[in-house]
């Protein structure tokens with residue numbers, strides 16, 4: 320079999336590419352996705368998120384190495400294994416990042432990724448209900464929706480934040496990111512709006528688009544430095560497909576570098592040690608792994624919160640409300656309010672993100688579990704952490720998971736920022752506007768006060784915010800994997816387009832920036848034909 324384009328991975332980015340590359344009908348496109356379809360209530364109904372994350376069916380559950388900066392803790396890093404990828408199991412927070420993030424990418428040798436260059440793609444991808452037309456899109460495939468389950472306590476979070484000196488910002492995805500306001504969610508009429516729904520569904524019936532699920536790509540075939548096709552395994556059978564124009568790797572920040580390495584594109588010494596034939600020496604493949612370190616503050620409150628809405632009667636009533644009106648607790652995304660603040664007036668852009676949830680989970684080694692008393696949470700994370708990790712091959716066997724080596728708290732500056740952010744979140748809980756709902760602080764609790772207390776708490780509780788990226792970094796230097804036009808260096812007809820190309824993690828949950836990357840990649844590919 321032969322196609323013009325092969326897209327590897329039908330996740331947040333891959334579904335966008337499958338749609339855009341097949342849109343004009345002139346090219347044949349094959350989309351290969353390791354997971355299955357997204358036809359399941361736990362994927363489509365927002366409240367199913369915790370169930371989807373716990374499931375082996377929809378989640379790769381990558382196990383990281385012990386983290387020596389957190390007493391050897393071993394995290395399980397989730398990643399979507401289903402059409403839509405991360406956008407089918409994520410918390411649906413809709414966040415672009417700041418102007419500074421993209422101008423910073425440009426200043427690192429990627430001038431065509433400045434904010435002014437990427438803004439048209441952020442607009443083209445979305446239909447937003449808020450903000451200024453100069454910044455927000457009104458007719459794109461993906462719906463950015465305000466919450467359909469308003470709550471008094473989210474308003475108290477926002478008012479409390481303003482009381483503590485944070486600017487009120489009605490659109491943190493607009494002209495400026497800094498400030499506090501409501502969060503948008505990737506939802507349409509209350510349903511999760513993944514890229515499988517927003518981009519792939521309208522394209523599915525095109526005769527020039529072939530979608531194969533449960534197809535695990537195991538190798539990109541390269542002859543004389545030209546990518547010619549891929550091998551994939553489906554139901555235990557190996558298949559080879561050829562590509563006439565280009566292969567686009569969109570398997571995500573863990574699997575894209577892994578596939579490059581398996582295909583002989585990576586640090587030559589490491590490849591030789593694994594007995595893999597070197598096709599291109601690319602020392603940066605798998606390096607530069609970035610992730611937002613986060614902590615939670617957890618407050619008991621005196622009004623009902625969404626985590627207590629799970630009695631049989633309430634589940635029935637909320638289910639009805641959801642099905643008839645697309646509203647209510649079943650539509651909840653993870654963040655209802657959001658704040659971007661700076662820990663220093665010298666910082667060029669916000670350095671901390673605070674996300675407010677009128678819902679409380681416990682994060683256990685087994686996964687997320689609803690907490691059964693009325694409580695709310697603020698997740699605090701560093702926007703652009705300095706810590707870096709890497710992805711390596713565990714073995715040359717394609718189905719073995721990769722090694723994920725990341726030290727979340729290796730950088731003292733990141734740790735200090737978390738202390739600052741924790742204190743800022745605590746001030747919001749202590750504000751006049753919030754105090755009328757407060758019962759007591761469950762986490763970190765009264766015992767945490769001095770810097771040393773905070774350091775202990777952060778080391779015990781810090782977790783990756785599920786935003787891995789940067790492992791096939793874009794840039795002009797020797798350590799970068801792809802050039803500014805996303806072509807893999809040293810190999811023709813092969814590009815990477817997903818979260819792995821980000822040179823620096825943006826101050827955002829990474830789904831929307833990834834979709835922007837895929838939108839832009841589709842133009843780069845089509846314009847070069």
Ligand SMILES: Cc1cc2nc3c(=O)[nH]c(=O)nc-3n(C[C@H](O)[C@H](O)[C@H](O)COP(=O)(O)OP(=O)(O)OC[C@H]3O[C@@H](n4cnc5c(N)ncnc54)[C@H](O)[C@@H]3O)c2cc1C
Nearest residue numbers: 328330331332353404405409410411412536571818828830
């Ligand atoms: C639990 C969770 C919560 C999150 N919450 C948010 C949030 O609220 N807001 C937000 O903006 N971001 C959030 N994120 C992050 C966001 O979803 C990701 O950054 C984004 O989905 C990354 O997109 P991607 O295209 O790079 O990779 P993915 O979406 O992961 O896509 C990669 C796809 O490739 C497939 N694949 C992998 N290997 C192979 C192979 N060998 N062969 C074929 N296919 C393969 C995978 O199955 C997957 O479908 C969250 C992520 C997770 C996991």
